[in-house]
Amino acid sequence: NAGVTQTPKFRILKIGQSMTLQCAQDMNHNYMYWYRQDPGMGLKLIYYSVGAGITDKGEVPNGYNVSRSTTEDFPLRLELAAPSQTSVYFCASSYGGGMNMNTEAFFGQGTRLTVV
């Protein structure tokens, strides 16, 4: 299994440009998440999804949009990129099942984004 795959691994954007960070998982997980991690800091939740067609805001959603049309994919869209969005972005997935199910989250390797 590939687990959680993020593309691209690195990207440089100019201010005002837009892009989509791709995230795909092959574990049939219903929950998926997007985080950003600024240098030397912890992870902040941007958006999450509990299943196809259902998304919700996390701690820092401004400047981002998401969609979840399939179980496997959870793309993160940046519109009008700003220098404050320079960060490492992590996607994660987990199973959200019954009380005794293993709900560990699996993370991708991250996308390092620089906005100049």
Next chain:
Amino acid sequence: DAKTTQPNSMESNEEEPVHLPCNHSTISGTDYIHWYRQLPSQGPEYVIHGLTSNVNNRMASLAIAEDRKSSTLILHRATLRDAAVYYCILRDDPGYSSASKIIFGSGTRLSIRP
């Protein structure tokens, strides 16, 4: 969401046990205690989780206080590869909608001396 408190940093010697504490005094009865770690330049990885009883797996042990207001992650024999940031996280019973969020705190940066 219930919060966790961890020391900013800890140091330990290689091949010695490490005890990483976490305080969660406002934990609710349905909160599971999860630990993740993040190695340098990598995404976080799951370490262990538990509800009330102590738990062991191949990576670590989790000791949970009887009142559940604190827990300790135990690495039995630290190696240089265990140098990472360790996060203690509370996750609600998966049957509740709030369980969908995984909120990270600032974690404990563990350094291992050779």
